[in-house]
Amino acid sequence: MTLARKAIVQRWTAPVLFSGLMFLFACGGGYTPVTTGHAVTIELATSQNFLIPGASAVITATVYDQSNQGVTWIVTPQDFGTLSNQTSMSQPSNFQTTASVTFTAPPIYPALTTVTIRATSVSNPNISTSLQLKALPITIALFVGPIQALVLAAPQTLNQGEQLQITSFVNHTNQQGVTWRLSPTSGAGTLASPTSGTVTYVAPAAVASPTPVELIATSISFPSVTTALPITVFPSGAGPNVAAVTVDGGPVPGQVHQNGAFTSVTICNPGSSSGIPTCQVVGGILVDTGSSGLRILQSQMPLLQLPTLIDANGNTLENCYSLLDGSYLWGPVSSADVYIGGEGALSSQASGGTVQVISNVANNVPTACSNGGADRNTPQLLGANGILGVGPEPTDCTLAGKNYCDGSTQPVATNRYFSCPSVGCSLTDSSVIVTALQQVTNPVALSSNLITGSRDNNGSILDLPVASNPESTMTGRLIFGIGTQLDNSLGSATVYTLDSEDHFTTLLNGQKLTSSFLDSGSSALLFPSSLPTCSAHAEFYCPSSPINWLAVNKGATQGQGTVSFTVDNTDKLFSEFPYDAVFNNLAGPEETLPTCSGGTTSCAFVWGLPFFYGRTVYGAIDGQTVSSAPPTPWWAY
Secondary structure, three states, rough: OOHHHHOOOOOOOOOOOOEEEEOOOOOEEEEEEEEOOOOEEEEEEOOOOOEEOOOOOEEEEEEEEOOOOEEEEEOOOOOOEEEEEEEEEEEHOEEEEEEEEEOOOOOOOOEEEEEEEEEOOOOOOOOEEEEEEEEEEOOEEEEEHHHHHHHHOEEEEEEOOOOEEEEEEEOOOOOOOEEEEEEOOOOOOEEEEEOOOOOEEEEEOOOOOOOOEEEEEEOOHHHHHHHHEEEEEEEOOOOOOOEEEEEEOOOOOOOOOOOOOOEEEEEEOHHHOOOOOEEEEEEEEEEEEEEEEEEEEHHHOOOOOOOEEEEOOOOOOEEEEOOOOOOEEEEEEEEEEEEEEEEOOOOOOEEEOEEEEEOOOOOOOOOOHHHHOEEOOOOHOOOOOEEEEEEOOOOOOOOEEEEEOOOOOOOOOOOOOEEEEOOOOOOOOOOOOHHHHOOOOOOHHOOOOOOOOOOOOOOEEEEEOOOOOOEOOOOEEEOOOOOOOHHHHOOOOEEEEEOOOOOEEEEOOOEEEEEEEEEEOOOOOEOOOOOOOOOOOOOEEOOOOEEEEEEEOOOOOOOEEEEEEEEEHHHHHHHOOOOOOOOOOOOEEOOOOEEEEOOOOOOOOOOOOOOOOOOOOEEEEEOOOOOOOOOOOOOOO
């Protein structure tokens, strides 16, 4: 299945820095279940669960007590905020007392703080209950577009000479707006008509290549609070449905992830389309055409706690993501609104909109998931802050129109989803059946353009420039939709249809490799060969001199074309160019997928990221329609 097709090959050498940006604000109602004991019960409710600095929430206690007495209040942490305006009103006829108190957050504090408000019965101090509030630190939210139609600002792309309107919001009761500046200070464009709440960014009139810029907003009231909007200015080809993709070594200082294509995503609590959201921008997300679904490290969004999916028994639904090298990712399925460029994949009960949040603490992982492998739950182990699966399937359990986790195709679910109580899973736990709406969703399949209104959900395009070998970095594009806008037409690209396993065939040196696929998440071209492997990096080939190859790709029902590529000595390349990230001639053995029928060698050619250099590669999502094209799913280039 698509999820298993992962062969991230990476090597750690020199530092490449990537800074994450974040902003945050939310409000809403809350309720805590009844706590009972003896003849006294207490119910608590709050006017809002999230507070900005200096803001207040009213907590109400409904006490059922024959003595008609109220409650006492305690806040934890002590000395964090204040409790005031305590009231109490009894109704002797039904032994009910209604009490309330107002909690006010401090005017300033450095980090997200969980506040516990506890109410204890006056007549029976053994009876108490509590609820929690989230006190949000001072942050700045940025929005793009005209004031009448503001859109949450994920990292943007612009063409040279274009303009972008930005509006700020500082989440504090006593805020005076922001000041604006650009980084770098020269060659990054200009700022027009700045006010304390708005500004217009004007891109440079001409750029020779994709140029990264940061628009930085600084709070006037609290100068230590800043946020930045990353913008990439392209000579051409930018737009609301385009996100910048950078091959730059990855987000981990001191480690270089060769041939990893990274982008940024904005993650929000669901429902952000109807109000100012709680969000965080996370960079260093690996773009992966070999899987479907967004998986993100919890450690990289510390101010965000996404709601997790639970079953009828209150158990958490956990997701297992297996990699070809035997390692895995483990964490709960969570609802989220996802923004990439000007595209939004908004969560709803009808559409799903779920992601995997990779746990950053030790957990009991069922053996059916771990299978003796290692958990890549840190940036250092994963070589990324998350994985954006933009493959040809709408969820991580579907394959050519069949769902392998909802019970419709097979009675026993694949080892993908597990139901775990709050204390965690047991090692012997088995996987469970889940509906399609509960499965980790390909964000592309839910995307719509928040600026143009178009539905760009039938596929995506990964467009990378030609690579001269080697390079320190390169910038390309991830384009949403196929044939939905002027910038994503299929044009003259050749379509390669896929079989029932989402595979096509590669012919190489007399081998018929029938389980081949495109995988931008793999660092190398992977195929069976008698070439010698490297001594220092055994996952790669190391011929004595560069070898030029020719292969033929054939679609299941249509599409055929020749691909030329070069295999060089990886040990030599990494020794001579230890700090570079872009290599167009890395290759290695592929021996982990099922063997060819009647054969003894692997029958797959994994076309990793070197294949994508210099190509515009289209991936159409199963179940969607592309005008004037064959039924999906398919690849085209």
